[in-house]
Amino acid sequence: MLIPSVDNVTWDAETGVSMEWSVTLGEGVDRLVRIRIGYFDSGDVYLLDYDVTLTPGVTSGSLVLGFVDADRVSVRADAIDWMEAFGPSSNSKSVPSERPIYRISMSELASPSRPTAGQDATVQVTLSNTGDVSGVAGEILLLGEDRTLYATLSTDALDAGESTTMSFTLDWPEGTRVKLEAVWAVGGEQLTTLGSFTSAEAAVVEDAFEFPWVGLLGGIALAGAVVAAVRIRQNQALKPSSKSKSKSKIKPKKTAETVASDVKIQIGCPECARQLRVPASYTGSVRCPDCSNRFEVEGTSAEEEEEPEEVEEEEVEIVDEKVEVSCPECAQSLRVPSDYAGSVRCPACEHVFKANG
Template structure:
């Protein structure tokens, strides 16, 4: 087996001889002598191989010479005519080192390679050359997609990312998540994932970003994907915007009495596009802001509602009790005003107006009536002579006038007896 060696030129430069592949031929005497330190042949790292993979061919080489020398491992793709050479490796006298060369198959199928070692001014053993075959498969493909996302006020933005890798080797990838807001793009997160063939899902928490859309990108690390890969995806985001409202339904009893327990039924609605955070509902007395009752409220889904009952242990002393129904959701809240009439106790009476002016008015009316009656009596008791300014003659005493004598007669129609004037003539 022949391998190329470097020979000194007549001008003092050195190059690869095109006429001789005999490793025992060098220009002048040699002080370094390279032989295989292990088994014959090179070791291939990186199989099973796919198009675009980085492979490594290596061999352990010893220097049996008296001085330090350098050696290079070379590869040739005999089918496609591609040749690559590794880095120059320096080996001191009496020691061994691994000499390697990296190569990347650009075609799929069974690829045949020839390898050999070259050295500048040193002897290379004839065993340091050979051939090998690498089975190269098609490039693996990857796919990135967003299965779903959820953005709520209490939980923030959560994105479920799905990643798929076609059959073959496990692969390292860089997952990058970027956001776009008002035309500006910026990277939010970037981390490495180890992906086995098949599909894998991961949930990513992103808080509350100022973002109109997200992009997800899978970037292969030191390997190449097939042209059929879909390693980039983008989604538009809908910013959470709940629309809460609270309403009073009914109080039981409908007209509460002072001091009794009252149940207040209420309803909460969410007409927005995202769920409300869990929170509390309160009944707050107006206007002194005393908390009459409080209860916990779960998260209300979009276009959903929640109904419940709160108890007021002791109904306030007021004809009309006014309070606010307050729904608190984290930093947000909504309020509904409620007014309920109280029940009047039996035996009690309460005028719908101020009684003092009414009493004063009634007394004034009575006084006016009495004054009018006195005036009328005084006027009606006057005589004509008095009205003419004179005095009437005094009345004659009854005794001086004398009383007529009377006699008794029998009634012709009954048995009674009647008194008639003594001078009466005629029938009775």
């Protein structure tokens, strides 16, 4: 009698598939047996295949097959140079289908709730195993939207149904909305989760909608001041005597220079002796309207004055009392001041003659 048997098959996240097997040899002498142990994957795959001399009784062992893609494991025993009386030559058993089921999630509430750029802030990531078997240790990474690595933490193996929370503290990046990604590498898998957080800049925009009490009260106070000023001016308008007095008080006094500039003096044209009136303080060029002669005059002032800039010619004031004279060449009538005794140019023939001659 030669009976092979798969006694137990297990799967765990650390080693994969493991099995315990045994071969029972009936009474008699020691006999040579070929033993093959493996799994089924579109056909038999044997990881162990060897010949051994068995003594009557039960021979047992164990084998770790690892992370194989198999539904069943098997053990086969064949007699060498002898014939077994009865019994199967092989035995198999299904691989357990239970596996750890990993989950990852990120809380979208940071601490503080709305960090500012450059501030130390903490975010939390929750890891869980919702499967029926224990998981394995792993590693979790915290990345920014631009793939900047902010932190790395190791994770312990989670038993079936167990969960844990990992906390990351980082220097908060810039931006009104900050996006982070957590990557959990565990048991040959990579699980990711994303989180989006509001920074303090966004809170400033919301605060801007608060009612502007300070501005409102300031506007009311300003309006009151304007109304009071208008009423004061209206009351002053009803008192002409007071108004005239106030005006006389603020009326600027004339300076000596201003008084001097208002006085006009008479000067004679050096060409035709025509009398012209110019301001006493005027210094510059004067043109005689009769003979068109230009000459310089120098004004007088009480105080030393700065060099005047070039000014336009001052119009002279001509004495209003005039008499008619005739040009001896063309008999053209001309009007000249009654007290004028100089030369006159006829505008028609341009003849120059004495006005009193």
